[in-house]
Amino acid sequence: MAKPYAEVIGDPIGHSKSPLIHGFWLKALGIDADYRATHVTPDALPDYFAERTRDPDWRGCNVTVPHKVAALAHVEDRGDVRSTIGAINTVIRAGDGALIGSNTDAPGFAAPLGTLDLAGKPVTVIGAGGAARAILYALARRGVGAVTLLNRNVEKGAALLSGFGLDGQALPLDGAVPASALVVNATSLGMTGQPPLALDLSALPDDALVYDIVYAPLETGLLAAARARGLKTIDGLEMLIGQAAVAFELFFGAAPPRERDAELRGMLLG
Known part of the structure; x- marks a missing residue:
């Protein structure tokens, strides 16, 4: 049986530590789900969101360079991110199936x-x-x-x-x-x-x-x-972990164990 999953998209994407962070929290909380990195080029962005809309196991994605502004065109903006920040770094699937853009970077x-x-x-x-x-x-x-x-x-x-x-x-x-x-x-x-x-x-x-x-x-x-x-x-891990924590709760409905941040940093640096 397929597991629910979330992912991070970008171009390039191989450097991303987001799968390690979310994987650490999923394991710590005993949540049976996955988080992966997916390479998506700018030209492939429309097809990516169209395909994920039809995937019942997809919970959402984090969005990194160079898609943070362009992704706004492919999601609903129910939080008025367009007129405030003007960029998104997180997309979630709402209960009605719509894709909603958000920003956990701030x-x-x-x-x-x-x-x-x-x-x-x-x-x-x-x-x-x-x-x-x-x-x-x-x-x-x-x-x-x-x-x-x-x-x-x-x-x-x-x-x-x-x-x-x-x-x-x-x-x-x-x-x-x-x-x-x-x-x-x-x-x-x-x-x-x-x-x-x-x-x-x-x-x-x-x-x-x-x-x-x-x-x-x-x-x-x-x-x-x-x-x-x-x-x-x-350093950059501070912001990365902070924004990931907000996104994790949106994706998986549980707050990550931030009391284990020192252990997480050690793993990321190891």
């Missing part, structure tokens, strides 16, 4: 920040893709000050800042990082197989926090540079 990003006070403080974000949208949304809700957004397409970066009602400036990727309370890499730069992300962090104050959402490798060049300066850092 809470997943925010959770490791805890009670960090960013109200009115300057921040720098690198990137303007789907992950950056969720991060800017979360930062706007925290009332941050001026945002410097570094991106290849400066006009796209400026439009994003305006869309989220954030003050600040958009600069090219090689623009200088100004004094900021928080720096976030929201791109795939620095990931295994991708170009490095070389930033000059010399303008950051000693109490700045550097957050890189890349998790393969876990010790990115950006985090290594930040630690060499003695700055506080947050």
Whole structure:
């Protein structure tokens, strides 16, 4: 008998640690279900969702690069994600059979920040893709000050800042990082197989926090540079596990055992 399952889709997808995370939780909770990684190219995205709509065992999927914006066209937007974040990273099957888009990146990003006070403080974000949208949304809700957004397409970066009602400036990727309370890499730069992300962090104050959402490798060049300066850092596994926890409950109807996060991290790093 076929098992219920969820999956993560992207292009590429071989680097994804999501199957390990969800598999760990499924085993820990004794849930008889699967979670897998599926390579889906941009051209194949419409057929993918059409096929999954007809699969009674499919519970949903996580969506990663480069599909976070494009996937919105193939699902229902009952939570008004389109006009708030503008990207999705999770799709679930509703009780009526409809495919519903959601975004767990925003809470997943925010959770490791805890009670960090960013109200009115300057921040720098690198990137303007789907992950950056969720991060800017979360930062706007925290009332941050001026945002410097570094991106290849400066006009796209400026439009994003305006869309989220954030003050600040958009600069090219090689623009200088100004004094900021928080720096976030929201791109795939620095990931295994991708170009490095070389930033000059010399303008950051000693109490700045550097957050890189890349998790393969876990010790990115950006985090290594930040630690060499003695700055506080947050690695990509923190956001990955945080967003996965929200999605897991949507897929399988049970909260994951977060008290075992240290064990999970050890497995992912092993």
